[in-house]
Amino acid sequence: MKKLLSCVALACGLLGLTAGAQAGKSITYTMYAETTAMGPVMIGSKSYSGQIALSFESDTHFAHLAKENGVYVYRNDTGTASITISGGGKTVTAHIKPGQIYVRYDQVNGDLGFGSTVGGIYYPLTISCYQCYGYAGITSALADIAAYPTDESAYPANIMSYATELQGPAYLTGVLTVSSTTPPAINTDLGPMMIGGPNAPGNGKAIFTARIN
């Protein structure tokens, strides 16, 4: 079933990339999360707690379709990333050194967010669904419909409009993946950054947005 749907995704993707006509626009992708579920974010020698906003500024013409493990996914690998943590009345922003972070959306498997060269597709912050049904958010609902199209009747009539090709405004929700091992360090201007890890409680929800600037 998923292979069949990946073909559907491909068709939609090709249409979108050729007819989408949003190339050349500045776009910002952001994942909002929180540290009660993820554990404090370590940057340099300090830990920070609060609202997490991991952002990636790019251009829509860098968004592209890629085939990974037999599934077509949307990616954007070119841009500048930063993380802001706000809590307890304090805010810190660290700028991530280039070439470490990318944006990725796998509609078939319900994976959406920020992967990295050091940690793979789920790290540092990715929404995913182990069992993809509606109760795990919009991302999970879209994966459910991709696998079982008749399930669409359980969702709002416009649910498919939330699917994104990373080329325009987007809003999706879901459950965050938490690393079960010690997370690798991502280099920032404030020192090495680590998110999550085996002691993170989990159960966190997240919001992913894309905004045309």
Added chain:
Amino acid sequence: MSAFTASCRSLAAGTAALLCSLSASATPVTYSAWTVADITLGAGHYKHAEVHFSLTGDTNDLSAFDTGQLPDYQEGCGWQIQKGSVSVRIVAGGQTITAHLKPGQVSVAHDSCNLGAGFVGYFPDGLQPGYPLVIDGGSVPYSSGGGVAQGQPGFLAAPNFLGSNLIWSGHAWSCINFPPEQLWYDAFTSGASTAGLGKCGDPSAYPLHTDKGDLIVYQNLYYMPAPDPTVPPGEVLYDDYSGSLNDGFFAATLGAPAASGE
């Protein structure tokens, strides 16, 4: 740990009682919750708008609540604050609008018996515990209520999380008649009519009055699989946690709020 407890622990025994009281009464706090939703404010309608509610108050105005065990074996327990100034900030289409709610319409609560937290509304026909914006499930902490109502012998207050800096995430609700699926199941199992049940009610009948006009928040993201082979999908919410596809955040920040340029 509450701000009250935290401040007390740093004080020497003997002077603690007086100083704790003074400290507790002087702890400003801002509660906030946000999500993305369709909203109406005054004459404007905004799709996919960021909606940020905030209540600025004092932790000394926090109070415990506990319904005790109700006839349907449900219980609500936790802490709430009804005193404070409430505003909403809308971010949509490149513009930001801040509106101030008229007093007495909204309070903040953490119902730890039901893993819910957020902004609940008071309307002429009563409390709306899922409107205008609450989150539930996710990382919202749970505690058992013990089944004894506040004021009754044996009552024990739930832990007070609202007196500390915090941030939680969960399913976001802006739902009139929350939880509607319970009403549906009660009718369904008794053989009564389920017409009009199982879904959130029409929020346009529950306007919140602000200095920029009436505010209405819509629950447009839901999950309604078939609850029974005889009932088609799209009729009843999955449940009062995962029936919402939307997510949001709730936070408490101790200290005076930052100055706003708006």
